Amino acid sequence: MSSNLMEVRNLTVDYVGEDSVARAVNGIDFEIREGEAFGLAGESGCGKSTVAFALARLTRLPGLVTGGSIRFKGEEVLGFEKERLRKYRWREVSFVFQSAMNALNPVIPVSEQICDTIWTHNPKASAEEVRARAVEMFELVGIPPRRLDDYPHQFSGGMRQRICIAIALCLNPRLIIMDEPTTALDVVVQRDIIEQIVELKSRLGFSVLFITHDLGLMIEFCDRIGIMYAGELVEVAPSAAILNSPQHPYTRALGNSFPPLTGPRQRLEGIAGTPPAPRAMPQGCRFAPRCAQAMPVCSLVPPELKIYPERESEAACHLLK
Ligand SMILES: Nc1ncnc2c1ncn2[C@@H]1O[C@H](COP(=O)(O)OP(=O)(O)OP(=O)(O)O)[C@@H](O)[C@H]1O
Numbered sequence: 052m053s054s055n056l057m058e059v060r061n062l063t064v065d066y067v068g069e070d071s072v073a074r075a076v077n078g079i080d081f082e083i084r085e086g087e088a089f090g091l092a093g094e095s096g097c098g099k100s101t102v103a104f105a106l107a108r109l110t111r112l113p114g115l116v117t118g119g120s121i122r123f124k125g126e127e128v129l130g131f132e133k134e135r136l137r138k139y140r141w142r143e144v145s146f147v148f149q150s151a152m153n154a155l156n157p158v159i160p161v162s163e164q165i166c167d168t169i170w171t172h173n174p175k176a177s178a179e180e181v182r183a184r185a186v187e188m189f190e191l192v193g194i195p196p197r198r199l200d201d202y203p204h205q206f207s208g209g210m211r212q213r214i215c216i217a218i219a220l221c222l223n224p225r226l227i228i229m230d231e232p233t234t235a236l237d238v239v240v241q242r243d244i245i246e247q248i249v250e251l252k253s254r255l256g257f258s259v260l261f262i263t264h265d266l267g268l269m270i271e272f273c274d275r276i277g278i279m280y281a282g283e284l285v286e287v288a289p290s291a292a293i294l295n296s297p298q299h300p301y302t303r304a305l306g307n308s309f310p311p312l313t314g315p316r317q318r319l320e321g322i323a324g325t326p327p328a329p330r331a332m333p334q335g336c337r338f339a340p341r342c343a344q345a346m347p348v349c350s351l352v353p354p355e356l357k358i359y360p361e362r363e364s365e366a367a368c369h370l371l372k
Contacts, residue, residue, distance in 0.1 A: 054223055056124065056258050057083040057106070061117035064101050064110060065330070073329035075101045076117065077282040080356065083226065088252060088259040090290070092305065093279035094326055098150040099262045102279075103230045106143055106260065107146055108136055112122040123226075142172055147212070149231035153216070155203040161214055162199040165189075168218050188217040193247060209261065223255070226232035230262045266305060270294050278302045281326050281337040284356055288364030298359070298366040301338045336369065344370055 064076040076098045083089045091099045094316060104110050106121055108128060121128040123143065129254065131139055148154075155164060165185040170176065176184075186196040192213040194206075203211055219227055230249070233241035253257060263269050269276060270290045278286040278293070278301065286299040297303045304322040324341040327333055333340055339349040348369050356367040 055082040056085045058122040059106070059119070060122075062102065062105060062118035063116070064098070064105050065115050065117045066113045067115055068113065071330060074332075075114070075282055075329055076105070077280075077332075079282075079284045081277050081284060081287055083258050083260055084274075085225075085364065086116065086252070086256050086258055086272070087274040088173070088249075088261055088272055090261045090273035090276040091279055092266050092269055092276055094305070094322070095264070096326060097279040098282045099279055100230055103146075103228050103260065103262055107144060109146075112247055132175075138172075141168065141219075142222045143223070144226045144228065145224040146228045147215050147219050147232040148229075148361055149234050152209050155211060157203050160200045161206070165199075165214070165218055165221060169221050172222050174342065184221060190219045191220065191251065192217045207240075209236050209244060212236060212244060213247070216244070220251065220255070220257075224257060224260045224282070225327055226260065228260045228262075231264070232261075234263065234265075240333075241268070248272075276303065281332065282329065283337060283367070284365075285338065285368070286364065286366040287356070288362065288366075292362060292364055296362070298364060298371055299338075299368050300342045300344050300360070300370070302366075304341075336367075346370070 059079065059081050061078045061080060062076055063074065063078050067074055079102070086127065091102060093099060103113065104114070105116050108131065110116050116129060123139065128139065155161065162185055165188060169181045169184050185199060188323045189196045189199055194210055194213055206214065225269050233244050236244070245268060248259065261269060261273055270293060273290050275289050276293045277284050278299065278354045280301050286297065286302045288298070293302060294306070297306055308321045322341060327337060327340070333350065335348070335350045335352050336342070341347040342349065346369060352369070354367040354369050357371070358365050360362050
């Protein structure tokens, strides 16, 4: 089994208001292995982006990481000082967010924006070396290098997002955090980009943390998936297990609310009710009020995330033995 690149333990993130605190992430544990694509799925507001920002050490007030540990290659990320943090971001871990393509500066040619990133982290590199790396990155993401000096508005949305992926990859990071990287694009372009990331991942060997609303896309692309509900992980399992033998009732409900990848069209069921508000969490299992199989114990005792080695999975549900 491959080793862990990142280990998250008991991670807790709060949003602090004037007179109240909303716990958006409530003590979650997971790991991202070397070379794997790990997905985080769950309904809107379950805390996926909050986790992504915490891992990147980009949590900003009113958000606050109030507990737990994030270890990257064994080092505690939450303890990094300014210089170590600078190296960690981009060189070791980089990001592609949904809005990334709009973050390109419209009045600066793309070449400068890529070269600046390379230069900032390699101040001793010559202009030729930096330019050569920028050309290589354009080729890597399938854009003709002759377009390197164009401005962002001269590219389509899909190409701009590829440029952001090139920028994210240009320092050879070991982990790329992708939060809805293709959501703003049409389905065909989305698939093209995801396929390209998969190909680059196997060629370059980096790991990916992938967040998307599209569970079908995630199952196809990721090796393992963590299912989040109301700030907690309720199941972590290989993608095939999430698709074929989901253990947690929420995972099943989430699966039923997406169209199947193959086979005949089916009626989608959706999930009745809405997730609880962060300030009004149920006492026991957070999913119990919406769970058709809930038992009396479920509304009293929060289930722990337990390991099921025979299935290589973890799940938090009182129904499971
Ligand atoms: N700046 C903020 N201030 C207060 N609460 C916030 C803030 N950002 C997020 N939250 C709350 O934290 C919880 C988790 O939000 P988060 O954006 O991480 O969820 P998500 O699963 O990524 O949702 P989506 O899929 O819609 O992006 C939500 O209840 C949200 O309302």
